[in-house]
Amino acid sequence: MEVPASEVCRITVNAAARYQKPNLTVNSTDMTLVCTTYGGFPEAQMTWRTHNRTLDPQEAVTKTTQDPGTRTYNISSRVNGTEGQNMTCSVHNPTLNEIRSTSIVIPKKENLSLGISLAVCASVIISLIAVTLCIKYLNFRKPRRKMIHCCPQSDPEHPPQEPEIEELNPQQ
Template identity: 40%
Template sequence: MAILITISIFLLSAQVIGSAQMLSHHHIIGILGESILLPCSLNSSAPVVPARLKFYWTVNETILAHVFYDGKENNDPQDSFYKNRTEIFTDLLSSRNFSLLLKDLRVKDDLTTFFVFYRQEDENSNELIQKKKMCSTILRVAKSFQKPVVTVNYEDRKAECTSRGGYPEPRLTWTNQNGLLDHEDPQITQDSGSGTVNIYSTVNITENQMVTCTIFNPTLKETLNTTKSTSEVQEGFTPSIIGVTVPIITVLILICFGVFYFVYKKGCGARGGATGASSGATGASSGATGPTDFPQLPEVVLLVPELVLLVPELVLQEQEVVPQEPEVMLQEPEVEILVPEVLLQETEVMPQETAVVLQEVMKSRAF
């Protein structure tokens, strides 16, 4: 308690001296969440004896941020906001370096003014260095914003811009090819924990515009912007459609080609069978006209197996002979064996046209 009273008296007397000296302020910028060094060097030729040195870092001349008293650090009277956040370099005090390291910068540190008050006494407590106020430093705290994200709401015909995680509150503008755009006041929200700022803004749009959202951090003098087209076919969207559509179209074309080829081949086979059947019918008709038409004799021979094989069906079912395809030529040996049986057993019921054909066949083979 006695130390605190002594410090208070010392600060009051130092304020009077400091105000008369009209100190110039040094501005410094720190990044939120990081550390910053507040520089301070004593401009004096007098030797500094740390064991008899008293100096204090204060905030706005009333709050104690760090205390060095009678040769050692004594932070009992230190304000709780700065507990475990400050550090001096005791090994540099003899070289007149009184700099303060401030850690874990917070939003509340922004726009604070730091001073150093100090004095030195001899071994008999006689003042060697007069009470002095020096190293006035105005601290600014800032943090970069994330790059703005711009999206287009086609239903509401608005462009939306969002940026997060910065400090202090930025300036936001909308522009297009023709210049600045009027927009609604941005919505500003602040994170309760970190104190960082989030910003959101919208602007009315028309077709075929290139709109740009710009964020300016006044402390860091930092500008970030993002440009977006308001056309409904966005850049980067068309390639993705093509990447999906082209393979699908290719597969459909191949399927159509395969179906067409299958139908085509099947149609050709049907036409070939019909042609063979027609030729067989023509041959049978020609053979029935008599044995004098020798050029057509091979066709009659090809049809003989079919006629002989069909004889039982013609007898039993009394159906008209239907010529078959020439594939039954492979069964010709069986046909030759069956012909006598058919002739012996079914002569009475055999149609006259068939008998005529068989007679012609037998005559031709006799040659």
């Protein structure tokens, strides 16, 4: 059987590289979250979820760069959050149909300030104890003074004599 020369066989090859598990960090000062991943191919989309809601792409500042040597992609995305909020960032590789995610609960500032408050209180208490001990030590080392009597003590054989009072107008 003869095969017509006009028929062509097509083969499609899809290259893909798995993205690393996203790394999620929180800046508790300004309540921003940054999610980064690298080493994936082809270019992927990073998404954010909180409380069963996917954030709009406009709510995130995302930057994608391609490594010129490996041709793989690196993605970094930043969003704002609030205390106690559960946030998840995900990267979806369309060729592998794979999603890699990382979640975090944004810590409450009270927990951070509680630790600082405890450290300050402990420092103050330790300082007060140190000052008290120094004062007690200095008082202990201070030489003791003996009681000095300003008036001579009376002798039982010679009772004190009353001073003689001269009359100012003697009678003549």
